[in-house]
Amino acid sequence: MSTVNMSIELANLLESEKVNHQLSVSQLVEKILERQEGVLTSTGAIQVETGKYTGRSPHDKFIVSDSLTSHTVEWGDVNQPFSSERFDALYKKVLEHLKEQNELFVFNGYAGADDKYQLPIQVVNEYAWHNLFAHQLFIRPEDTKLKNDAESFSIVSAPTFKAVPDIDGTNSETFIIISFERRVVLIGGTEYAGEMKKSIFSVMNFLLPQNNILPMHCSANVGKEGDVALFFGLSGTGKTTLSADATRRLIGDDEHGWSSTGVFNIEGGCYAKCIQLSKEKEPQIFNAIRFGTVLENVVINSNTRIADYNDNSLTENTRAAYPIQAIDNTILPSVAGHPTAIVFLTADAFGVLPPISKLTKEQAMYHFLSGYTSKLAGTERGITAPQATFSTCFGEPFLPLPPTAYAKMLGKKIDEHNVNVYLVNTGWTGGEYGVGERMKLVYTRAMVQAALEGELISVDTVQDPIFGLEIPAHVPGVPDEVLQPVKAWKNANLYEEKAHQLAQKFTKNFERFANVAPEISQMGGPIISK
Ligand SMILES: Nc1ncnc2c1ncn2[C@@H]1O[C@H](COP(=O)(O)OP(=O)(O)OP(=O)(O)O)[C@@H](O)[C@H]1O
Ligand SMILES: O=C([O-])CC(=O)C(=O)O
Numbered sequence: 163m164s165t166v167n168m169s170i171e172l173a174n175l176l177e178s179e180k181v182n183h184q185l186s187v188s189q190l191v192e193k194i195l196e197r198q199e200g201v202l203t204s205t206g207a208i209q210v211e212t213g214k215y216t217g218r219s220p221h222d223k224f225i226v227s228d229s230l231t232s233h234t235v236e237w238g239d240v241n242q243p244f245s246s247e248r249f250d251a252l253y254k255k256v257l258e259h260l261k262e263q264n265e266l267f268v269f270n271g272y273a274g275a276d277d278k279y280q281l282p283i284q285v286v287n288e289y290a291w292h293n294l295f296a297h298q299l300f301i302r303p304e305d306t307k308l309k310n311d312a313e314s315f316s317i318v319s320a321p322t323f324k325a326v327p328d329i330d331g332t333n334s335e336t337f338i339i340i341s342f343e344r345r346v347v348l349i350g351g352t353e354y355a356g357e358m359k360k361s362i363f364s365v366m367n368f369l370l371p372q373n374n375i376l377p378m379h380c381s382a383n384v385g386k387e388g389d390v391a392l393f394f395g396l397s398g399t400g401k402t403t404l405s406a407d408a409t410r411r412l413i414g415d416d417e418h419g420w421s422s423t424g425v426f427n428i429e430g431g432c433y434a435k436c437i438q439l440s441k442e443k444e445p446q447i448f449n450a451i452r453f454g455t456v457l458e459n460v461v462i463n464s465n466t467r468i469a470d471y472n473d474n475s476l477t478e479n480t481r482a483a484y485p486i487q488a489i490d491n492t493i494l495p496s497v498a499g500h501p502t503a504i505v506f507l508t509a510d511a512f513g514v515l516p517p518i519s520k521l522t523k524e525q526a527m528y529h530f531l532s533g534y535t536s537k538l539a540g541t542e543r544g545i546t547a548p549q550a551t552f553s554t555c556f557g558e559p560f561l562p563l564p565p566t567a568y569a570k571m572l573g574k575k576i577d578e579h580n581v582n583v584y585l586v587n588t589g590w591t592g593g594e595y596g597v598g599e600r601m602k603l604v605y606t607r608a609m610v611q612a613a614l615e616g617e618l619i620s621v622d623t624v625q626d627p628i629f630g631l632e633i634p635a636h637v638p639g640v641p642d643e644v645l646q647p648v649k650a651w652k653n654a655n656l657y658e659e660k661a662h663q664l665a666q667k668f669t670k671n672f673e674r675f676a677n678v679a680p681e682i683s684q685m686g687g688p689i690i691s692k
């Protein structure tokens with residue numbers, strides 16, 4: 163089957179009368195209610211449930227190995243290869259499945275807020291609510307005519323189509339497959355909407371470096387002086403929460419590019435975690451949950467339709483998807499200058515990393531390549547105790563290229579623009595998970611504020627005895643004893659034991675980079691890891 167045939171088949175399908183093109187938010191909300199895909203909540207949002215898949219499904223993700231990817235992609239457990247032949251066969255089946263539906267929904271828009279580097283995208287959905295999600299998360303076009311249609315990447319999503327692994331070559335009934343030759347992302351078997359945005363992020367992680375742009379799994383905001391800050395971090399570490407800040411304008415909450423002129427958001431919306439959301443602690447996000455917002459797997463009262471953000475009975479990973487305009491202080495288009503500060507976020511469940519520290523150039527590269535955080539009990543099946551994970555560049559699941567390709571670009575840019583880099587632990591303090599407690603959000607906000615206002619550039623510091631990180635001795639609004647982990651723990655010996663355990667994990671993990679970056683592993687890692 164040739165490329166031409168497949169794209170003609172898709173084009174033919176999209177000409178059919180049953181296809182709803184570019185519906186407005188109101189029209190999509192009407193469709194969702196009419197089709198009983200979701201319900202209206204007390205604040206006017208749409209609530210939906212996704213069934214079995216309430217998070218991304220990394221083992222079901224593939225990239226087609228073809229002339230564009232076979233020699234460039236870092237193949238392995240994260241980037242699993244899929245053959246072109248099998249892709250075409252499955253693509254054909256999915257298109258046939260879509261042909262059988264009474265209605266389909268298509269959104270055309272962009273990824274990339276900087277119009278010099280925009281990728282036109284087309285999202286073809288079986289569900290109206292998935293199309294509302296796409297409308298809110300991607301960049302909505304201002305005019306009806308889109309540029310570069312031939313360049314456009316299509317997401318073809320068929321959640322009710324289930325693959326048969328033995329026949330289709332997938333890992334399960336679910337699949338997320340990217341073909342760079344076909345410029346198609348094929349999704350089936352899962353209703354979790356995050357797959358759509360994260361697969362386009364993977365696409366951008368492959369394409370942007372070709373234009374010398376660094377793609378980043380980070381949030382970004384900008385202060386009154388035009389000072390830009392980036393917050394890197396794995397899921398749940400605080401990118402969305404900390405980038406929503408009444409004193410700074412939001413650029414974006416999850417995916418950005420850094421070009422020769424500055425940073426830009428890849429998306430047109432945000433995807434915020436809702437578990438234990440409160441108006442007091444996170445007012446911007448709380449208020450964004452209104453008409454047009456999609457609430458995924460949040461439990462609502464069947465009568466009053468009021469959301470209960472404390473209810474985790476469907477999943478810990480409850481989400482709200484809203485357009486960036488739903489946050490009141492944003493910058494539009496979401497483009498800004500070069501960063502002056504970078505924050506690496508980690509949720510350390512050992513409770514031993516300092517809540518804020520300043521990094522040397524080598525430490526910055528070390529921690530970027532390491533990408534440490536903890537997966538917490540309960541958030542993933544099979545995890546009963548906190549588990550240290552290392553996800554390189556704070557985004558391994560989304561990186562098709564070797565991690566050092568991204569790390570080298572970051573290192574160069576940090577040097578060029580003299581960026582200050584901080585490591586912020588939003589995880590546990592005073593003891594490990596189950597014993598200590600999560601760092602108070604007000605403290606983390608105070609520490610981040612001090613860093614972004616340049617107050618930590620020349621302060622007295624204390625060196626962390628194990629990780630070698632420079633810890634500010636004082637931060638306005640934060641008790642001194644919170645700043646140094648050893649002081650926050652009741653039992654100093656236990657602290658030391660846990661800290662050594664974590665240091666060893668860092669050292670062991672970094673063995674994969676020891677040859678590519680010996681000076682970084684020697685000067686950037688723990689100073690004691692025995
Ligand atoms: N000290 C803290 N700092 C940041 N977040 C905290 C803190 N304490 C608790 N939290 C909670 O942790 C969660 C952080 O999630 P957030 O949505 O910001 O993660 P994220 O990095 O954007 O993840 P994802 O990439 O999955 O979207 C929020 O629910 C927030 O309320
Ligand atoms: O991708 C998702 O489903 C949520 C997210 O932002 C992440 O995991 O980093």
Ligand SMILES: [Mn+2]
Nearest residue numbers: 401402433434
């Ligand atoms: Mn987020």
